[in-house]
Amino acid sequence: MADLTDPTSIDWRAQASSVKFPTLAFIDGRWTAAESGDTFDVVNPATGEVIAAVAAGDSADVDTAVAAARKAFDDGRWSGLSAGERGAVLNRFADLLMEHAEELALLVTLEMGKPIRDSIQVEVPGAAAVFRYYGEVIDKLPGELPPTADGSVALVRRVPLGVVGAVVPWNFPLDIAAWKVAPALAAGNTVVLKPAEESPLSALRMAQIAIDAGIPPGVLNVVTGLGATAGRALGLHPDVDCLTFTGSTEVGKKFLAYSAESNMKQVWLECGGKSPNIVFADCADLDHAAEMACFGIFGNQGEVCSANSRLLVQRDILDEFVAKVIEHAATYRPGDPLDPSSVTGAMVSHKQLDQVLSAVEGGREGGRIVLGGDRIGETGYFMEPTVIVDLPLDSPVVTEEIFGPVLVVIPFDTEDEAVALANDTPYGLAASCWTADLDRALRMSDALRAGTVSINTVDALSPGTPFGGFGASGFGSDLSVHAIDKFTGLKTTWIARG
Incomplete structure (x- = not known):
């Protein structure tokens, strides 16, 4: 594992020459080419050179990923685990992200131009910390027992929504992906992640590492593609129960419209700022x-x-x-x-x-x-x-x-x-x-x-x-226990004396 305290101890240029770039979508635990066969170029911002041609998924590929996520949710391979069992897997996932910190940091730096010292000391540890936080907190969130009339008991639980679509930006490609994916998975949902077309490489590698951590196939899927095709298809998909997005206010408004045009899925937006x-x-x-x-x-x-x-x-x-x-x-x-x-x-x-x-x-x-x-x-x-x-x-x-x-x-x-x-x-x-x-x-x-x-x-x-x-910065908080609210629904069970 890389020495996070001293990034100068690594010859990053030499490492970059041998790094492997994932180029296919990751659906149902498998590398998957776009059904159309199309690709798009990922460019190294420091040189302007193309470093990878990545599968350009569209609505057909989103359909496949959502179907895999729906099956994985419905059969209980993830949602059927206890909160403590899911938390243990997310903690293992955090450990593995840190074990692969050097590789992940290189992918982030090469795809979006972030300095390697930030990638290795901020981006990867930040993503791992978020998975660890939700892995540790998810089994400590109580339900409610509201007061009722004598002879009745009401139980209020938070239950997962189902399939979560997550669309994330390029500026913190691994970290913000963790902000969305970690609480959604902790709550028992399955996820279809659409990374920005500028920075898909680190998200793809993260999804592969998730399998090694014990997250079952179909629970975390990554569809690479353009926002106008893959992102739009995810926003419009009738079998996506919730959509979470970080990006521009202009695009955030589009996702609200997609929800209205389709199944009224919940949409949670974190958009622009002028702080x-x-x-x-x-x-x-x-x-x-x-x-x-x-x-x-x-x-x-x-x-x-x-x-x-x-x-x-x-x-x-x-x-x-x-x-x-x-x-x-x-x-x-x-x-x-x-x-x-x-x-x-x-x-x-x-x-x-x-x-x-x-x-x-x-x-x-x-x-x-x-x-x-x-x-x-x-x-x-x-x-x-x-x-x-x-x-x-x-x-x-x-x-x-x-x-x-x-x-x-x-x-x-x-x-x-x-x-x-x-x-x-x-x-x-x-x-x-x-x-x-x-x-x-x-x-x-x-x-x-x-x-x-x-x-x-x-x-x-x-x-x-x-x-x-x-305001125009959107609504629905990332991070903290409050992020769990976005990916769960309240279910009341009322028991009356027979």
């Missing part, structure tokens, strides 16, 4: 706040739904704080993702890079770029960390999600103004606030419209805390 990071003049450590502000927007190349992309700074410290941000941002200049010293890597695709560059051009028109703003090199999809000031508040760069390393700085004077600016968005996923005043911290936590408010840090989360938001 504010608010720094008051009474912040105890401006240097640390600036360091974390950079992490909150430049980490993972800015490809984070909850990225702190709007930096609100009290005017008294504006110039000082922006200077500190620019200083710390220098450490986020991207490098070769396979170099363990690189803090950031490549944007996931040429399309994504172009979208970010286009947004920055809009910032040039109405504002002033004080750092970055350009592509780096002509090979691969690398983008400079970028800071823009003096933009009008109605600029699309201020209001729209960019999903790249672009930070907008907005000054404010009063606490009320900071709240108004922070909440002036259709999104409500996350927010951060820096202050040494506990009363202010509590007031801000109440006033900010966000699913997670991080005080004196940014974008805080753990397997045990819910992650989700309001």
Whole structure:
């Protein structure tokens, strides 16, 4: 197993030259070519080179996967196990993910451009921790015994819904897949997972490892394909009982429509964000706040739904704080993702890079770029960390999600103004606030419209805390015991005295 504490101990470039890429869908425990025979290319964002041609599944392949998942659910090979038995298997799965950490980390880095140090120290351990969390918690969730009239007893249990469709993004391809798959499996459901077309390789390998862990064939299936074909087919499928999705708000709305057009399946969405990071003049450590502000927007190349992309700074410290941000941002200049010293890597695709560059051009028109703003090199999809000031508040760069390393700085004077600016968005996923005043911290936590408010840090989360938001950021929390709610239904058994 890889030494997670020292990624420099491994020659990642040499390892990458021999890594094996899974290229077929994984259905009912078997590698399966697309029924059409079609494939799509997976590109290494660091080089622009095609590294694999993967099965391009469509509605026929989704039908096959859903049928396998339905059979596996109905015959009880997984749903019929006790919660403790399922939990033990998920714990073994977590162990095996860590045993294969080196291979999985390479797949993540090669398919989506994440620096290898993040893949080996964050992505794979994060996914394993989520499976372990649900493996350990699932047999500790009690049912209910509500009060009833004498002579009657009512038992309320949470029961699995059946077949869960999960559509996940490319920015954390293994981690967010775990956020969906782990609680769904823990509750006793079967799953059809559709990874993003940019990053299918790690999900496919994860599904194969699941078999080795003891998850029966048909319980976790992976259909690779394009969103407009495989993703749409999963959303419309009449035998999918629940659909969980992380991605853009635009696509999330499509899944709501697919549900309405088909079987009214439950749909749980975690969509976009334009998170504010608010720094008051009474912040105890401006240097640390600036360091974390950079992490909150430049980490993972800015490809984070909850990225702190709007930096609100009290005017008294504006110039000082922006200077500190620019200083710390220098450490986020991207490098070769396979170099363990690189803090950031490549944007996931040429399309994504172009979208970010286009947004920055809009910032040039109405504002002033004080750092970055350009592509780096002509090979691969690398983008400079970028800071823009003096933009009008109605600029699309201020209001729209960019999903790249672009930070907008907005000054404010009063606490009320900071709240108004922070909440002036259709999104409500996350927010951060820096202050040494506990009363202010509590007031801000109440006033900010966000699913997670991080005080004196940014974008805080753990397997045990819910992650989700309001408004255009969607609904239905990932992580924590509350995620179990999405994949279960309440069943009441009423027993009257005979």
